[in-house]
Ligand code: HEM
Ligand code: HEM
């Protein structure tokens with residue numbers, strides 16, 4: 001029953017997300033077109049209007065995309081926006097492609113030279129700002145966006161490994177730079193557009209940059225202030241290199257405390273690996289903080305149906321064995337744990353991904369039980385075999 | 400702190416939306432959409448003027464007058480309220496010089512031309528209709544019942560320096576709006592290299608812009624290497640030195656493309 005319910009609501013989220021994205025894009029185009037028509041006496045050229053509407057929509061969406069990552073780190077209320085952002089990326093690529101196609105057709109067509117050459121090269125010079133083919137910058141940006149859109153499917157993620165894939169994804173910042181150059185050297189520098197566009201481009205850059213800066217600083221501050229404490233790795237004769245994580249009571253039920261190992265090389269502030277230490281059904285288990293899907297922060301996730309559930313896209317890994325429930329095959333590294341009194345200790349040497357580790361049980365104190373229950377999330381019926389309920393998550397083609 | 404955190408709902412994409420996420424979205428989404436609409440309106444208001452270009456639609460009409468081929472093919476009519484000089488261009492991004500080099504004898508003749516009119520600020524142009532099985536060729540020499548009127552031509556003795564923008568006359572006069580500016584640069588370059596006559600638009604404050612048909616120093620149409628030198632200057636505000644003159648109702652400017660090297 002839980003299974004069925006969850007399946008339907010997964011569909012609903014994605015559909016709702018896409019509907020909102022589509023609706024917002026239609027809203028933008030309608031307002032842009034409507035205001036343009038309402039404020040000119042002669043009717044605007046419909047093709048030029050479409051070129052401008054799609055071009056500006058694409059760059060506005062690009063700014064939103066660039067801010068989602070850091071914004072989602074400010075508050076987990078923004079998690080729903082992060083969840084399906086690849087669809088936002090693909091949508092914006094489609095809008096930019098339409099913009100480029102209309103330009104090639106209208107400005108590049110009907111002439112003696114082929115449209116691509118006409119738009120990108122004819123009569124241009126790389127030596128001068130005035131004659132610089134700013135369209136070429138847009139073209140470069142579009143190529144990068146194409147690369148992202150084309151590799152967005154989880155098939156590529158598996159093939160390229162998340163690290164490589166994420167590297168490719170970082171080129172979105174290159175696309176951003178190219179597109180800003182495209183507009184700055186194009187319409188804005190050419191006096192075609194006025195002060196509003198110019199200031200918006202500046203404001204956009206400031207917003208994107210400060211989102212990233214603030215998110216980065218907070219991330220570092222987390223490690224410093226003990227929200228993610230640096231594990232105490234000072235030699236302890238009887239602990240054989242195991243590190244102290246804190247006390248059981250620091251960890252909410254079904255949630256984790258993240259510890260940051262000191263980097264194996266280099267001095268602080270270099271950080272080493274992060275371990276997410278979960279508390280579940282009176283036991284403590286530790287897994288890597290890095291999700292096998294796209295590196296999401298598992299320690300900000302929650303144990304649902306006995307599985308650590310990633311806050312980004314909901315991939316699940318058994319809290320005891322780091323294995324995704326069948327039919328899924330992803331695995332994450334686990335760590336050995338033990339509890340002394342109420343102090344939690346972790347062996348910092350990761351075990352091979354998918355290695356089962358018995359949870360370290362501790363004695364329940366009177367106020368432990370159900371104190372951290374979350375009324376909002378469907379919980380598994382304890383009478384049901386948990387593993388039967390697990391294969392819920394989306395592994396459908398995603399983009 | 401731990402308690403506060405655990406009481407918050409946890410979002411999983413495929414599970415039910417926790418209440419606190421739902422409340423947040425219900426408040427944030429309308430605000431975000433309103434901001435988006437505001438941004439769209441701001442960007443729309445910030446667009447350059449669309450201009451007053453006009454391009455006739457519907458069936459092609461017939462225009463009668465005297466044709467001259469240099470510097471560019473022009474039809475001079477006397478029928479209307481004021482004499483008018485129409486630049487002659489083909490469909491697409493092509494001038495009509497090629498058509499008329501095959502019939503040099505037509506220079507100065509009285510002709511009938513089937514086409515559609517473009518105009519802006521009193522500057523006029525005809526896009527010649529293509530050959531049509533039922534209607535026949537679009538250009539016909541008329542029997543000279545009266546002598547053709549040669550158009551007014553003159554040239555000033557002294558060179559002047561003007562500041563303005565080189566546009567392709569077809570888009571600017573109405574084929575595309577606004578048909579000027581850097582956004583339109585690639586298209587204007589394509590048009591002008593395809594033989595559409597280049598025109599210098601000189602603006603002085605709020606006064607009506609002044610238009611100059613650009614020719615080479617000998618008063619002939621710009622072509623070949625002279626034209627290539629011009630191409631990177633298109634759609635930018637530039638200074639041009641040349642000798643002004645008149646051809647019918649058009650102002651002309653004889654320029655030495657070498658000044659741009
Ligand atoms: C088209 C398919 C796309 C998919 C599947 C997708 C999804 C993702 C995901 C899940 C990540 C890695 C998670 C992370 O480290 O934050 C990522 C990184 C990123 N993607 Fe995409 N995206 C796609 C396209 C795009 C496009 C077209 C853009 C921009 C126009 C874009 C912008 C970004 C940014 C800004 C990052 C890194 C920032 C960060 O770490 O938060 N993505 N993308
Ligand atoms: C092959 C790729 C591209 C080409 C050939 C191209 C070409 C152009 C041209 C010719 C203009 C001037 C339009 C006008 O003012 O009439 C323009 C404007 C613009 N383009 Fe692109 N572009 C390309 C890609 C992109 C991409 C990927 C983006 C954004 C993600 C983008 C965003 C814009 C924006 C915001 C404008 C300003 C619109 C305006 O002035 O109203 N372009 N582009």
Ligand code: FES
Pocket residue numbers: 291292293294295296297310311312313314315
């Ligand atoms: S990063 Fe996608 S589910 Fe964890």
